[in-house]
Amino acid sequence: xxxxxxxxxxxxxxxxxxxxxxxxxxxxxxxxxxxxxxxxxxxxxxxxxxxxxxxxxxxxxxxxxxxxxxxxxxxxxxxxxxxxxxxxxxxxxxxxxxxxxxxxxxxxxxxxxxxxxxxxxxxxxxxxxxxxxxxxxxxxxxxxxxx
Amino acid sequence: xxxxxxxxxxxxxxxxxxxxxxxxxxxxxxxxxxxxxxxxxxxxxxxxxxxxxxxxxxxxxxxxxxxxxxxxxxxxxxxxxxxxxxxxxxxxxxxxxxxxxxxxx
Numbered sequence: 610x611x612x613x614x615x616x617x618x619x620x621x622x623x624x625x626x627x628x629x630x631x632x633x634x635x636x637x638x639x640x641x642x643x644x645x646x647x648x649x650x651x652x653x654x655x656x657x658x659x660x661x662x663x664x665x666x667x668x669x670x671x672x673x674x675x676x677x678x679x680x681x682x683x684x685x686x687x688x689x690x691x692x693x694x695x696x697x698x699x700x701x702x703x704x705x706x707x708x709x710x711x712x713x714x715x716x717x718x719x720x721x722x723x724x725x726x727x728x729x730x731x732x733x734x735x736x737x738x739x740x741x742x743x744x745x746x747x748x749x750x751x752x753x754x755x756x
Numbered sequence: 757x758x759x760x761x762x763x764x765x766x767x768x769x770x771x772x773x774x775x776x777x778x779x780x781x782x783x784x785x786x787x788x789x790x791x792x793x794x795x796x797x798x799x800x801x802x803x804x805x806x807x808x809x810x811x812x813x814x815x816x817x818x819x820x821x822x823x824x825x826x827x828x829x830x831x832x833x834x835x836x837x838x839x840x841x842x843x844x845x846x847x848x849x850x851x852x853x854x855x856x857x858x859x860x861x
Contacts (some may be wrong), residue, residue: 634860640811641846695860698822701861706822709837 611670614645617752618743624656625702626668626688631756633703639752648707649743651717655724658714658735658738663700682713708734762788772846780811780818783854789851793842802839802851804829809852819849819857 621632632648639646658664668688669675675684679749692699698706710716716731718739728737738746747753757776759770763784768776773792775785786806790798803819808828822844826833840847845857 637861656799693821695820696821698861705833706843706861709834710843 614643615752616750617644617646618647618747618748618750618754618756619648620753621650621654621657622652622755624653624662624666626666626685626692627656627659628664628756629695629700630703632754633700633707633712634724635754635756637703637707637710639737640707640710640712644752647713647715647746649738650717650718651720655716655720655726657700658703658716658732659726660732662732663704666700680755704732717743760777760788762791770856772856774850776852778853778855781810785853786851789847793840793847793851795840801835803827804843804850805831805836805839806852807852809848813852813854819845819854 613742617636619632619636619639623629632654633695636646636648650658657666667681667685669681674680683752689699697703704714714732714735716726716735718737721728723736731737736745757770759766759768760773761767765782765784767785767788770776770850774780775830785847786798796801802815805825808825811821812828820828821844822833822836825831826836829836831839835845836848842850849857
């Protein structure tokens with residue numbers, strides 16, 4: 610009998626570049642280590658599993674810099690350049706790689722209801738789970754990280 | 757370092773099974789990785805990916821980003837995974853004789 614895979618879960622609640630990358634990078638690496646890997650998207654993180662969502666992700670500079678008009682656009686562009694220069698895939702590529710490599714992307718049911726999200730707008734392959742469904746999985750996890 | 761024997765040749769590999777020296781790459785190594793990857797038959801598309809990876813590595817000293825590999829070969833990311841089930845890093849780069857990609861993804 611095949612040995613059951615160890616399980617990993619990652620929670621993402623932010624739709625910014627710094628909110629999106631950690632869960633995807635960790636999720637892919639968990640899958641590559643042979644684990645069953647899932648990312649649970651809740652609150653603003655939900656935007657990342659909507660069609661085109663990863664392309665809209667921004668980087669908000671911390672502190673007063675973030676309050677200066679236009680600074681977010683500049684900071685986002687600079688951050689994307691740094692990401693590319695470091696040979697790191699774009700969010701869209703990373704999300705596609707994650708799904709191909711078996712990482713399951715889960716949308717939070719409460720957020721879907723609260724934000725009145727049309728489930729047909731979710732990217733292909735995304736499941737919608739309630740908190741209870743997620744916790745049943747999380748209880749079995751060897752790794753469960755809030756990113 | 758561990759060694760593997762295939763087709764009458766001996767290769768030294770790292771802990772993840774990547775060839776230790778780019779210059780030791782040869783047809784037997786390709787056939788060895790093919791057998792490890794569970795690829796039935798190597799076709800022109802596999803060879804194109806290998807060629808692009810080796811040319812890029814020789815020019816830049818690193819493996820290309822997946823988007824670049826996809827653009828230069830003309831293959832969608834999903835198709836590259838179909839060609840190399842372990843993916844562009846652990847599958848294609850390994851077969852092309854490149855060192856294990858050092859990044860997180």
